[in-house]
Amino acid sequence: xxxxLQISPGLIIWTLVNFSLYLFILAKFGYKxxxxxxxxxxxxxxxxxxxxxxxxxxxxxLLTEADEQRKRAHAEMVELLRDARQQxxxxxxxxxxxxxxxxxxxxxxxxxxxxxxxxDARATLKREVxxxxxxxxxxxxxxQLDGELHRRVVEQSLAQLEHTN
Amino acid sequence: MxxxxxxxxxxxxxxxxxxGRAPALDLSVTNxxxxxxxxxxxxxxxxxxxxxxxRRAPLAPPRGIQNALEAVVVYIRDEVVRPNLRSERLVxxxxxxxxxxxxxxxxxxxxxLLPGMHTAxxxxxxxxxxxxxxxxxxxxxAIREVGIKGWLHHLLxxxxxxxxxxxxxxxxxxLFTKPFALTVRLFANMSAGHIILLSLVGLIFYFRSIFVAPxxxxxxxxxxxxxxxxCFLQAYIFTILxxxxxxxxxxxxxxxxxxxxxxxx
Numbered sequence: 287x288x289x290x291l292q293i294s295p296g297l298i299i300w301t302l303v304n305f306s307l308y309l310f311i312l313a314k315f316g317y318k319x320x321x322x323x324x325x326x327x328x329x330x331x332x333x334x335x336x337x338x339x340x341x342x343x344x345x346x347x348l349l350t351e352a353d354e355q356r357k358r359a360h361a362e363m364v365e366l367l368r369d370a371r372q373q374x375x376x377x378x379x380x381x382x383x384x385x386x387x388x389x390x391x392x393x394x395x396x397x398x399x400x401x402x403x404x405x406d407a408r409a410t411l412k413r414e415v416x417x418x419x420x421x422x423x424x425x426x427x428x429x430q431l432d433g434e435l436h437r438r439v440v441e442q443s444l445a446q447l448e449h450t451n
Numbered sequence: 452m453x454x455x456x457x458x459x460x461x462x463x464x465x466x467x468x469x470x471g472r473a474p475a476l477d478l479s480v481t482n483x484x485x486x487x488x489x490x491x492x493x494x495x496x497x498x499x500x501x502x503x504x505x506r507r508a509p510l511a512p513p514r515g516i517q518n519a520l521e522a523v524v525v526y527i528r529d530e531v532v533r534p535n536l537r538s539e540r541l542v543x544x545x546x547x548x549x550x551x552x553x554x555x556x557x558x559x560x561x562x563x564l565l566p567g568m569h570t571a572x573x574x575x576x577x578x579x580x581x582x583x584x585x586x587x588x589x590x591x592x593a594i595r596e597v598g599i600k601g602w603l604h605h606l607l608x609x610x611x612x613x614x615x616x617x618x619x620x621x622x623x624x625x626l627f628t629k630p631f632a633l634t635v636r637l638f639a640n641m642s643a644g645h646i647i648l649l650s651l652v653g654l655i656f657y658f659r660s661i662f663v664a665p666x667x668x669x670x671x672x673x674x675x676x677x678x679x680x681x682c683f684l685q686a687y688i689f690t691i692l693x694x695x696x697x698x699x700x701x702x703x704x705x706x707x708x709x710x711x712x713x714x715x716x
Binding site: 292294297299306311313327 | 476477478479480481483484487488491494495498499501502505506510520521524525543546547548550551554555571574575576577579580581583584642
């Protein structure tokens, strides 16, 4: 223990013995629980991180999926709306067309009816005029059926009547 | 021992009572041995204290002394052992050695700072014994891992075979200089601080003046704080150099670069 640089074999041997004993106890009883706890904790943390990562990925996937679904539904809705509008327009157009057609038909019918009525009226008028003429002629004949002149007139009118009829 | 009869203490030396000569082997339990015991008990006690908490709640966040020990252990594992011992199997197997080495040196260093205590690591016997364990670990591990042939091949230091006459002696010398450097570095660092402290205090008595005392004490406090840093630093350096030497001895087989220039204070 005097000289600073003196190497004492006793101290070396004691240190070796002490240090070996110390290492043995430390490794066996001191370090092991610490190591196993550390490993356990590191394992747990790694597992937690991994599962959190997975959950995050899953959530992300679900979110994308929902978003996609929403977009799809929106597109579908827009499509439906457009279809409905087109259909409504078509129906309106068709109805207008139909109305027009019916109107035309009615008009034509009315025209035909009018023509028929006109023809009817004309025929009736003609008959009545003929009858009237006949009556007038009869009356005239009854009063003035004398003389050659009258006879000729009667004949002429008769001829004319025959001609017209 | 003086009373035991067989040996006597003469001027601090143990001598045989019969012929007054030094014994072949002096195994007396000196104060340094006792300080080693105290250090051992302290470290083991701390680990036991922390271990109790681990058994109770292994997943709970670490607290107090447990947290401090864990920080040390994880630091040594991730920064000292893992980068040098590439295989996880070796890391697992040798972590207790490195943790134990670090804690042992650190506690002995710090014990030496307490008033009335001695620094066990400030004696060349202690550091030599620690370096012997490092030597055994370095070469034992290398021989076991790369085989005796690989170990011998490593003595070439990666040089071509025709350089063997030069390289082999150098490398063999290197085998012993590494632990020798470890021995002297730790011993010298720990002793130096104490010698400076002693010298500074001694100045007061040398000058026989009370006016030197403020300066002496001021510097002493500075050196004392510096020594506190050195305690941690030297424990770390001893540990990491041992790890680096193990890594070098494992050599290419641990896919390590072949750098031999490892210098440290």
